[in-house]
Amino acid sequence: MTTTTPSTTASGPVGPGPGSGPAFSKAPGTDNRPGRLLAVVIAAQFMALLDVFIVNVAAPTIGAELGASGAGLQLVIAGYTITYAVLLITGARLGDRLGHRRLYLVGLTVFTVASLACGLSRGAGELIAFRLLQGAGSALLIPQVLSLIQRNFTGEARTRALGAYAAVLAVGAAAGQVLGGILVSADLFGTSWRPVFLVNVPVGAVLLIMAGRVLPRDGGAAGKPGEQGAGRRVRGLDLPGLVLLGAAVSLLTVPLVLGQQEGWPPWSWLSLGSAVVLFALFCAYESRLARRGGAPLVAPGVLRIPGMGLAVFRITAVMAVNAGFLFVLTLHVQGGLGYSALRAGLTFAPTAVVFGAVGLTWRRWPAVVQRALIPAGFALTAVSAVAVGLLLRDGGEGGPWLYAAFAGIGAGLSLGFSPTLTRALSTVRPEDAADASGLLSTVAQLGQLIGVACFGALFLNRLESPGAPEAYSSADALLVCAYALAGAATLGAVSGLVRLRR
Template identity: 40%
Template sequence: MTDRSPARDSRWPAFAVCLGAGFMTLLDVSIVNVALPSIEASLDASPSDLQWIVAGYTLAFGLVLVPAGRLGDTLGRRRMFLIGLTAFVLASAACGLVTSAPALAVVRLVQGAAAGVLNPQVVGLIQQLFRGPERGRAFGMFGAVVGISTAIGPLLGGALLAVAGEAEGWRAVFLVNVPVGAVLIPLAARLLPRDTRHGGRTPLDVVGLALLGVTVLGIMLPFVLATEGGGLDQAPWQLLAVAAVALVAFVAWERAFERRGRDPILSSALVRTPSFTLGATIGGLYFAGFTSIFLLVTLYLQQGLGLSPLAAGLVQTPFALLGGATAMIGGRLVTRYGRRLVVIGILTTIAGVAATDVAVLHVDGAAAPWVVAACLAIAGAGNGFVISPNSTLALEDVRVAQGGTAGATIQTLQRVGTSVGVAATTAVFFTTLAGAGADAAGYGEALAVGLRVTLGIIAVALVVAVLDSLRRRERPPVTLPR
């Protein structure tokens, strides 16, 4: 695949198509949660069905990221983007038309896999289309999309249910993707840069992909099922041992594969690049912390305070809006301030989460949602200075030819971090709730304790970010690769 950019005036429209597709796929991570009661009533879904309707998407998404990124780097990002986008739109239509809960769970697996194929191409295309400060701005816009899509899912889902009705409104949650995709597919075919190869095809590391897949699945599955299944005792924790063995085998295989002159999934040069490894670590840790906030706050608002899904979504909207705004600003500032900007962002997020912790214990009644919204807004402002600048810094020393694989690796660690973090915080939340009582005060106490777990995880990300900031002061400036 070439790293030659198309004409300057066509790059940003192509990037806009990438943002639209990325927003759709990331939105479906959270939008379905508010529709689960409607799905349960309409399709007579069992708890196991509902579990897989949510977990299947998350697992399939995380499982195919790195293989899809690798395929995009070797076979062509435009081709893989169109395959992923088309499959996602068709799967969305199928989700909205199914007549049984097991069928919906199966199609959600396909939808998640399609989203996993699509997203690494977005990161790879950013690497390919932009250089220098423009790349930072592009990642800023993408970071805004990530933050807004994650936080706005419950709000949009609640709005669709309110318009379409509780009985069959869940179908609109999926079918809304179809007209959007119908517009994006021809635009992508027209605007994205055409794939060009130099020389022959590079053989894929099939064994490495299989071992990596077992590793990711073995780590994510227990934590996802622990969260969606409602209890730690229902998760297959023995799979963590399988994942550990697969990881060791993957590392050994990759080293041997590279020694034979082959092109591994993760080259030793990439793994030894400090900006990449530290940035990926920060991303995984940070996602383990901040993404659990939405679930815990939603439980507190809806079950503790009795708010509707739409009202609960509105409370979290300031987080999304400020996060999107600061992500755009962060994309412009990252080339000037570097890792220090990420440190500032994490500190601001910590301040907002800590304020929310204090607020839910001391403010009740009608004022509680307003105060929580204000505190979350502070956290959202910090969030925008973390995600997009961190992506820019993590990929700054990565060759364009490896952009999709490197970006997919970062996204995979984010998905793994999300699964682990959500499982840990929800376990603490429900354990605290069982002792505190299922009233507003009990939910407030459970949320406060869960947020402290979140703060602990984010604090570890802060330590890594500070260490990377200090490391960067001792090295010469980096020129972004071409």
């Protein structure tokens, strides 16, 4: 279970004036029917979201067939997120500068070609490299999805379009888990795990053909009068900030993933220390750029918006717990309990389905209840995580109560995430909306990266520790991770109580 934080482009949500129709290009050869445009952009969002979870279920099979170590599997999962998180805001700004249609097509092409390369990979190193390329394609593609909806739908049509967008986010996680299990278990033509990547190729090809016909033509970076994009403020790319952030994320991720396998050599600690230094340099550079009137990758002023700092912390905690839970539980049920990929995918379905259902309905709950949703959600996540660990601690399958615990994690994470995101963005001025949304989108991806790296390393370290009973080593490692996941969720609950006191 997870979701992708909706992100706007750097110029924020801009659209035609009230009462006007959708702003579609009238260029020859362009299909101007809004339903088809929505279907094309939503399908791309769904495909990119699916790719996160479909691969998660296939990870143990990939490891067995390619001889990938635990660290290698972490990089297969996290590699996609690394480039996606670092390049997300840049992808949004490139859409403003070069056109959303153009960047959609470029990003979709990169993603599709990278998916083909992933499916044909002959070793773990190749697969990791092409997963990084997939993430870059998503970073170019996904920011354009919401921008195209915002700029081509107005009024009630925009509300319906955004509802469809939210529904895709809600069901993407569950669909990815189940479809990944089906494809791996089917072993089509003896290809084992490869269809989880190759399935993107025909879908991407069809979307490229349809997008060429239905997406409105770009009106240029600045936009001519009457054209889509007119009057938009085009912001710089902040390449130095991009380099600093990318280097800091890489120096943080690599030792977390490889350090345990290598016995935590001196270079791993040096890398972690260097990451801290580079993050500090990144923050200092961004602040200086903002004072000089530039366009920083992450606007420092956004962090000073009331409640934004807490929102950043909570979203990081939600996504770290989510990603860590899925990764370590996948390794346990397939490696420790011997589940097939299909059964593993179905096992996670309650978490994803309940997350989506709660995320779509919590606004309808009584106002008196909504005040306590965030701390209650994190507390429910903590209790449910411990319950999962205890139910599986003897190497058994947990029984029906296990699915109740999975549902509790889905509900708790959704209550921690959805109200946090909504309330944070509701306090943002229109001129700061793009920066705030971009910041929270990036934080969400970095949270997933931290979760896979940290909780994955903890699980693998415990799994390989001397003295653990062989029959229950996987269950023992899972229980330790469950306590750690509960601790992270408890910190989120405390942050929710801080907000309540205000």
